[in-house]
Amino acid sequence: MAKEKDNSFTKLVEPHLNSLYSTALRMTHNLHDAEDLVQDTLYKAFRSINQFQQNTNFRAWIFRIMVNTFITAYRKAVKQPMKISYDDMEEFYLYKRLDETVSLQETSKEEFLENIFDDDIKNALESLPYQFRLVVLLCDVEGFSYNEIAEIVDAPLGTIMSRLYRGRKLLQRYLWKYAKERGYIKDEFSQKT
Amino acid sequence: MSSAKKHEHYNCADIEALAQRYVDGQLNDYENRLFEEHLEYCLPCDKKIQFELKLKEIVHIKGREMIPDEKLKLKLKNLFTDLL
Ligand SMILES: [Zn+2]
Numbered sequence: 313m314a315k316e317k318d319n320s321f322t323k324l325v326e327p328h329l330n331s332l333y334s335t336a337l338r339m340t341h342n343l344h345d346a347e348d349l350v351q352d353t354l355y356k357a358f359r360s361i362n363q364f365q366q367n368t369n370f371r372a373w374i375f376r377i378m379v380n381t382f383i384t385a386y387r388k389a390v391k392q393p394m395k396i397s398y399d400d401m402e403e404f405y406l407y408k409r410l411d412e413t414v415s416l417q418e419t420s421k422e423e424f425l426e427n428i429f430d431d432d433i434k435n436a437l438e439s440l441p442y443q444f445r446l447v448v449l450l451c452d453v454e455g456f457s458y459n460e461i462a463e464i465v466d467a468p469l470g471t472i473m474s475r476l477y478r479g480r481k482l483l484q485r486y487l488w489k490y491a492k493e494r495g496y497i498k499d500e501f502s503q504k505t
Numbered sequence: 506m507s508s509a510k511k512h513e514h515y516n517c518a519d520i521e522a523l524a525q526r527y528v529d530g531q532l533n534d535y536e537n538r539l540f541e542e543h544l545e546y547c548l549p550c551d552k553k554i555q556f557e558l559k560l561k562e563i564v565h566i567k568g569r570e571m572i573p574d575e576k577l578k579l580k581l582k583n584l585f586t587d588l589l
Binding site: 318322326329330333334337338347350351355404406407421422425426428429430433434437451452453455457458476477480483484 | 521525526530531552556561563
């Protein structure tokens with residue numbers, strides 16, 4: 313009996329395991345905590361698998377369990393007030409900065425994106441306040457729809473969209489900062505911003 | 506749709522306001538058609554949107570941690586050894 317439950321659960325979970333680990337890693341910042349988080353999530357999911365309704369969205373269901381587990385475990389960190397200035401949250405932030413950059417030719421904006429180091433993307437994601445990071449990860453990295461994300465983090469659609477908006481703007485700001493630090497951007501004006 | 510809507514067009518401000526939902530594939534068919542119609546004749550908007558799409562793709566690829574299949578299988582196996 314237990315063996316059967318074990319097998320069918322494994323089949324359900326296996327396709328999503330990489331996604332769970334990847335998201336856990338970005339959320340906790342280290343492999344050890346990520347392993348704990350995924351493990352706790354899997355235990356909980358296994359124990360409450362009877363509550364999962366066949367033919368509904370298992371991926372969203374198990375991500376929801378992981379998000380709840382994360383919030384419970386990191387309650388203190390999660391509740392810290394966010395000290396972020398929303399001053400330059402303009403749309404197309406990175407595009408506009410690159411556009412102002414004389415040393416970059418028009419054609420190299422996409423090249424600029426392709427040349428961003430994996431580590432810069434990962435650092436930028438991990439630097440986001442957790443509420444923003446979570447929705448950006450779920451949307452951009454994991455490809456969930458707005459409705460699925462609303463279900464996973466248990467927040468209204470409007471909240472999801474505004475977190476996503478702010479998260480992406482911040483991400484672009486970090487990427488711009490890294491580009492300057494790495495010396496990709498050599499224009500003098502850009503050293504000030 | 507009302508007859509007034511038949512000749513509706515999006516301007517650059519509409520594109521900016523709907524950019525995120527377009528990039529995320531969350532516009533309905535009607536909005537999507539108007540959005541893309543604007544991009545066809547407005548090069549500045551088209552460039553910005555192509556950039557946002559590319560950035561999303563880059564984050565999708567580079568933001569993900571790839572864990573070897575074998576390692577994942579082993580983790581699952583260990584989990585059940587603990588569990589049962
Ligand atoms: Zn336009």
